[in-house]
Amino acid sequence: MGTIEVVLGDITRQRVDIIVTAANESLLGGGGVDGAIHRAAGPGLAEAGARLAPVEPGKAVATPAFGLAPVKHVIHAVGPVWEDGAHGEDEVLLSCYVESILLAEDLRADSIAFPAIATGVHGFPVDRAARIAALAVRSMRIIDEVRLVAFDQETCDALTRSLAEPIVEWCPTCGEKAxxxxxxxxxxxxxxxxxxxxxxxxxxxxxxxxxxxxxxxxxxxxxxxxxxxxxxxxxxxxxxxxxxxxxxxxxxxx
Incomplete structure (x- = not known):
């Protein structure tokens, strides 16, 4: 079924086949993790992204990784901007992870590293985003190695808790565990x-x-x-x- 690992550290230093970046719709690079990935990859990443832009929130596209070798590809996943949680933000964020995993499978990747998409300048609450990320990767065990890379301890702890949380469902008719x-x-x-x-x-x-x-x-x-x-x-x-x-x-x- 493959492994899922939580890592506290720099996503640009992960030795995996694919790194996911939390992109904006232009794919030209931005702040936070996206900016760090673009700086490490070099200007070719933004040039390649510009040819695929614009990309709507919830979607993902792939480019070469350029200066991030041995990483082979960068997947640009466009996350939602947090408003109040009532505008489909959860569904858009879930789609970012699902689309990225399916794209990684198409690219025949054995390993992939995700940042905590949308938790930076997009303002998505960390705990809520961590639960969505954990649910997505736990339900799609089609890549041998998945790393959830946290840039700070708060995010690392939230991802760790979310991965450990069991899926529990209770019967709406009799109340027994399902x-x-x-x-x-x-x-x-x-x-x-x-x-x-x-x-x-x-x-x-x-x-x-x-x-x-x-x-x-x-x-x-x-x-x-x-x-x-x-x-x-x-x-x-x-x-x-x-x-x-x-x-x-x-x-x-x-």
Whole structure:
């Protein structure tokens, strides 16, 4: 399933295949982490970014890494500017991580390093941003090594707490604790997790219209909370598989 690691330090010094920068829509560089990455990469990074700009919030694009070698690519993820949390900021920030991971997979990367996107000049609250970052990377275990690089101790602590926080769901009908549902034919570790009672099997038929259940309680009640559960369910499944394998869920902290 790969590993997730929290690192306190300088993202420009990470020896990974891909570094993500918290870009602005112009991709020309800015302050904070984005400015540091542009300075380390050299002017070629802004020149390459300008050819792809503008990029809307929640989206991500890739360029060569230039002077950041051995890093191969920089992914420019445009985060939301925090207003009050009622303008879709959470969804846009989640999309930054999801789009970056999918792009890294397309680029055949084995390792990727993220900053705490949007927590600098964009003003996103650190604890809230950390929970979103942790949920995204925990639910998309398709890159061998993921590093969440914090530039200060507050951010490092918030990311560490968020990674350790279990995914817990309670039945809205009977109040009992639920386990995640998995659809399709279970194989390998997922089948073992089902045998251990850590996930429930939903069968092979899904509608795909957003009404398919994500959870099941001991009383066999099934339900979904809609889009909110898309990544929560996957993170819970990966946690269950890790427990079945007897490891620590595949991530480490400083």
């Amino acid at each position: 386990i995640p549902l998995v659809f399709g034919r279970p194989v390998g570790e997922v089948a073992e997790a089902a045998d251990a009672g850590l996930v429930a099997l939903g069968g092979c038929f899904v509608t795909g219209d957003g009404t398919d259940p994500d959870w099941q309680c001991p009383q066999l009640h099934r339900w979904t909370n809609g889009e909110r559960d898309e990544h929560r369910n996957q993170a819970a499944v990966f946690d269950a598989v890790a427990v079945t394998l007897g490891n620590d869920r595949g991530w480490s902290v400083p």
